[in-house]
Amino acid sequence: MIKTVIIEDEQKSREMLAGIIQKNCPQLQIVGLAKNVNDGVDVIKKENPDLVFLDISMPDGSGFDLLEKMQGHKFELIFATASDQHAIRAIKYSACDYLLKPIDIEELKHAVEKVAQKKNASPNMENLNFLIQQLKKSDDSFQKITLPTGNAYEIVNIKDIIRCEADGSYTTFFLTDKRKLMISAGLKHYEELLPESEFIRVHHHHLINMNHVVRFLKEDGGYAVMSDGTKIEISRRKKDAFMEKLNKS
Numbered sequence: 001m002i003k004t005v006i007i008e009d010e011q012k013s014r015e016m017l018a019g020i021i022q023k024n025c026p027q028l029q030i031v032g033l034a035k036n037v038n039d040g041v042d043v044i045k046k047e048n049p050d051l052v053f054l055d056i057s058m059p060d061g062s063g064f065d066l067l068e069k070m071q072g073h074k075f076e077l078i079f080a081t082a083s084d085q086h087a088i089r090a091i092k093y094s095a096c097d098y099l100l101k102p103i104d105i106e107e108l109k110h111a112v113e114k115v116a117q118k119k120n121a122s123p124n125m126e127n128l129n130f131l132i133q134q135l136k137k138s139d140d141s142f143q144k145i146t147l148p149t150g151n152a153y154e155i156v157n158i159k160d161i162i163r164c165e166a167d168g169s170y171t172t173f174f175l176t177d178k179r180k181l182m183i184s185a186g187l188k189h190y191e192e193l194l195p196e197s198e199f200i201r202v203h204h205h206h207l208i209n210m211n212h213v214v215r216f217l218k219e220d221g222g223y224a225v226m227s228d229g230t231k232i233e234i235s236r237r238k239k240d241a242f243m244e245k246l247n248k249s
Contacts (some may be wrong), residue, residue, distance in 0.1 A: 001029040005049040007040035009058040024105055025112045037061040041069050049075050053228050056081040067128055076115045092193055094131035095146040147183050148225055154181055162228050164190055164207040171215050184220055205234045
């Protein structure tokens with residue numbers, strides 16, 4: 001069983017989430033409920049849970065304040081949030097899981113299954129520490145992104161991403177240090193997440209960093225030559241948008 005704590009300030013939401021979990025997630029054992037940051041800290045210290053469902057906004061602080069207090073404790077984490085767009089973007093950049101309120105049961109099951117698959121691995125808190133740093137920024141101009149690779153989290157400078165390539169439901173990142181990282185998420189996810197001012201989807205399979213385009217070849221409709229020497233085909237549908245960005249760079 002996965003020992004679980006729910007930290008949520010609204011009693012109705014707290015009880016509703018507990019009920020949904022008990023009905024739909026038999027692998028979870030709820031060992032504690034808390035209504036604010038201070039109570040949450042006490043429950044986590046007492047119960048040492050495997051998984052924490054954490055509200056972002058609470059009367060005595062935020063879920064991120066709780067995380068700062070709990071550095072050194074290891075647990076899996078699923079955020080629950082309503083509409084804090086800055087927080088959601090930071091969570092995505094940090095490769096953490098989150099659920100939008102009202103909670104969708106299928107999304108809950110999917111998030112819990114991901115936790116269950118990692119049950120035998122010690123939680124890696126580097127991405128949570130990274131998340132805390134991201135949230136201290138006053139805007140969305142993030143310089144780094146966390147990429148989950150198996151049981152590890154790679155924190156990568158966005159400027160070091162040359163290109164991303166789709167491989168079914170996976171995405172491979174090609175970096176300036178010649179590393180290739182395969183991530184279990186589709187290319188569309190990163191197309192929406194990486195800064196539009198720097199990245200463009202030039203083909204069904206390719207998302208490129210315009211800062212790493214060194215040459216444009218007109219042959220066969222057009223190719224972008226990247227800083228690693230790779231030739232990336234530009235689809236006819238994307239050519240005008242690509243040329244517009246190229247002329248601005």
